[in-house]
Amino acid sequence: MTDLQPGASGVTAFLDIRDLTMQFGGLRAVSEFTMAVPEHGLYGLIGPNGAGKTTVFNMVTGLYQPTSGEIHFDGHIVNGLQPHEITHLGIARTFQNIRLFRNLTVLDNVRIAYHQHAGYALLEAVTRLGRFRRQERLLTEQAQDFLAVFGLHDRQLELAKNLPYGEQRRLEIARALAAQPRLLLLDEPAAGMNPNETETLMQLIRFVHDEFNLTILLIEHQMRVVMGICEWITVMDFGQVIARGTADDIQSNTQVIEAYLGKQFGKGLTSDAAAS
Amino acid sequence: MKRRFTIPTWIPTLVFAAAIYLAVRYATQTETITRYWYQVIQFAAITAISALGLNLIYGFNGQFSLGHVGFYAIGAYGSALITKDFGRNPWSGDRVGALSWIIAAQLGILLVLAAFRYLRIGRLRQRVRSTLASSLQPHECNVICLLLTLAITALILAAGYYATIGLHWVAYRLNTALYAALPQKLGVAVNFAVAILSGGTMAALVSYLVGLPLLRLGSDYFGIATLGFAIMMYTALQNSDLVIETMKGARGMVGIPPYTTWTWAFGALVVCAIIMRNLIRSSQGRAIISVREDEIAARAMGINVAQQKAMAFSFGGFFAGIAGALFAHLYGFLHPSSFNMIKGFDPLIIIVFGGLGSMTGTIVASIGFALLIEGLRVILPQGFEDWRFVIYPILLLLVMLLRQEGLLGTREWGWLRAPLPPDRDIPVPPRALAAQRAGGNNSEEA
Numbered sequence: 001m002t003d004l005q006p007g008a009s010g011v012t013a014f015l016d017i018r019d020l021t022m023q024f025g026g027l028r029a030v031s032e033f034t035m036a037v038p039e040h041g042l043y044g045l046i047g048p049n050g051a052g053k054t055t056v057f058n059m060v061t062g063l064y065q066p067t068s069g070e071i072h073f074d075g076h077i078v079n080g081l082q083p084h085e086i087t088h089l090g091i092a093r094t095f096q097n098i099r100l101f102r103n104l105t106v107l108d109n110v111r112i113a114y115h116q117h118a119g120y121a122l123l124e125a126v127t128r129l130g131r132f133r134r135q136e137r138l139l140t141e142q143a144q145d146f147l148a149v150f151g152l153h154d155r156q157l158e159l160a161k162n163l164p165y166g167e168q169r170r171l172e173i174a175r176a177l178a179a180q181p182r183l184l185l186l187d188e189p190a191a192g193m194n195p196n197e198t199e200t201l202m203q204l205i206r207f208v209h210d211e212f213n214l215t216i217l218l219i220e221h222q223m224r225v226v227m228g229i230c231e232w233i234t235v236m237d238f239g240q241v242i243a244r245g246t247a248d249d250i251q252s253n254t255q256v257i258e259a260y261l262g263k264q265f266g267k268g269l270t271s272d273a274a275a276s
Numbered sequence: 277m278k279r280r281f282t283i284p285t286w287i288p289t290l291v292f293a294a295a296i297y298l299a300v301r302y303a304t305q306t307e308t309i310t311r312y313w314y315q316v317i318q319f320a321a322i323t324a325i326s327a328l329g330l331n332l333i334y335g336f337n338g339q340f341s342l343g344h345v346g347f348y349a350i351g352a353y354g355s356a357l358i359t360k361d362f363g364r365n366p367w368s369g370d371r372v373g374a375l376s377w378i379i380a381a382q383l384g385i386l387l388v389l390a391a392f393r394y395l396r397i398g399r400l401r402q403r404v405r406s407t408l409a410s411s412l413q414p415h416e417c418n419v420i421c422l423l424l425t426l427a428i429t430a431l432i433l434a435a436g437y438y439a440t441i442g443l444h445w446v447a448y449r450l451n452t453a454l455y456a457a458l459p460q461k462l463g464v465a466v467n468f469a470v471a472i473l474s475g476g477t478m479a480a481l482v483s484y485l486v487g488l489p490l491l492r493l494g495s496d497y498f499g500i501a502t503l504g505f506a507i508m509m510y511t512a513l514q515n516s517d518l519v520i521e522t523m524k525g526a527r528g529m530v531g532i533p534p535y536t537t538w539t540w541a542f543g544a545l546v547v548c549a550i551i552m553r554n555l556i557r558s559s560q561g562r563a564i565i566s567v568r569e570d571e572i573a574a575r576a577m578g579i580n581v582a583q584q585k586a587m588a589f590s591f592g593g594f595f596a597g598i599a600g601a602l603f604a605h606l607y608g609f610l611h612p613s614s615f616n617m618i619k620g621f622d623p624l625i626i627i628v629f630g631g632l633g634s635m636t637g638t639i640v641a642s643i644g645f646a647l648l649i650e651g652l653r654v655i656l657p658q659g660f661e662d663w664r665f666v667i668y669p670i671l672l673l674l675v676m677l678l679r680q681e682g683l684l685g686t687r688e689w690g691w692l693r694a695p696l697p698p699d700r701d702i703p704v705p706p707r708a709l710a711a712q713r714a715g716g717n718n719s720e721e722a
Contacts (some may be wrong), residue, residue: 001632061576062575063576082583084575084578084579087576087578088578092576092577092578093576099572099573100570100573101565101566101569101573101574102569103686104565104569105287105694108562108565108694109696111559111562112559112563112566112574112579113577113578114559114561115560115562115578116578120558120559122555122560125554125558125561126551126554126555127554130552132558136558136559140697140698141698141700144697144700145702153702157696175577176576176577179577253473255279275431
């Protein structure tokens, strides 16, 4: 895997983030963050709590407007667009604290993400004429198929809030995929999962990555996940990039170990300690 | 696991609705119920239409609106203007004058909105700004952009004004020809139908315009802002005779033909319920509900939240306008006090009582509410009629204490329920996904 150096002459990566800065009043949450993800990459973004990872996601998905810097996605400039316009370009995400439509059924959660591709007009919906019946059936079947991939098909009529935690996480990923993105942003997908669930999740992420020809950028705290599946890792601390490289590079990077464990651990400790 | 064959949900619903309709008709014709109760029942159906609209806004879309009564008033007075002079001669000198003006004004507003949307002044201004930025000082840029925006806005508004006058000319001639061609009785019916529809569309247009700036506000602030709108409408109605003499302001508008019958009221309720149910059980409806559930997640799923809010608010206003039009022609008399703040809370009470996000609950609660208020008037001893405003709030308190989610929560009955998804065996690997892989990102078109 080659590192596409961002900003290098003429090269624009699939997702290209340049000098992104986010200022909240006096707090600089993200400072001149630069990152490039090639098409079909599976990249990781890690860092201690409060390093600014989720802020980066929020800027890429348009929930925050960056103070300065540029985000390019597949040749489009993303900043300044509304979140739904960005989703229509092909970026979907999950949330760190699960944000499902809690009082809706599992099936409806997924079907909502299909809205932009529903393919019938308001008048057709209200009168039930024209393309409505065919498109609605097609859309429902596709949503069911997605649920089947994630093993949630049997629970399609349950309310999302009644699912156990692990399944809620899976449903959130299924919902994001139903928006038919080309870039998927996963914000701590394994948070709160036990080792078994985490293992299943890792397989699932690899599976969707290959199956749907996706580019994935993933924030994660559990080193096992990041080191296990990410091809390339960017490490943030205090809003800045402190390291980038493959899993092996990162594990032996002094600065990273310092950021996670404090200065005195920076030397002398093996990479295993940082990774566990 | 195949489901057993079940009766389609629309059959029992249709039977039930038909039974209610025929029962009331029969009771009226045989004079089992008095004229007074006949009107109460119609009023219940009318309230249900208005409350359905508010439930769409608050119950399904999650936007707390206190301005519903304002849209109800627009529908009432607007439609009354259309029918009042029909067949006579006063306002604007002729019988289709008001109708033509109202149609032309609506089309004119739509044209102006379309022009603003098409021209995208914001983008235009940005483009001008970036072109000028290199050669001019920033404050000079600002002045030029401001002048440009003002000029374009003024141009659009002026064009809209003259378009409206032109449209009135066209509409006036068309209407005259149309009603001259129709036989008297049919002409009256058509005119009433047009008046109801216009009441709805007028209210929808105004709610769209009001919603444009207000829907950006968070829920509580939005509630207060819409309350402001309702108060404005009330004050405007009090003084309406200064602008349009026929509306008579605080003296009350009289002489509106009492066209509303049980058939009209019930028919309108059925049509509105069908529209609402079809809307809710579609992709658009799910998008509307997703805004209530989690606005941020909805955004991230590609839902245009502002658009969905505007749509729900306009549809809600449309229903309120239809209800208002029917109300105006029920008693043949309109007074601003029918549209004051306290009356404005009625639909809110009804939808909370029936269950936010339940169409069935709204309809049941509307009918229960109307019958309760009037029923207490009969039950209570003479001189104690006003005690019904003590008894029903106590009932309301009890419901809120015992069943916070309302009578039905979000449950629905019969055809109003969400249809079950097709029961099918899912092939492995799922077929639809295979299509998606083959066809890239646009599997629907495949």
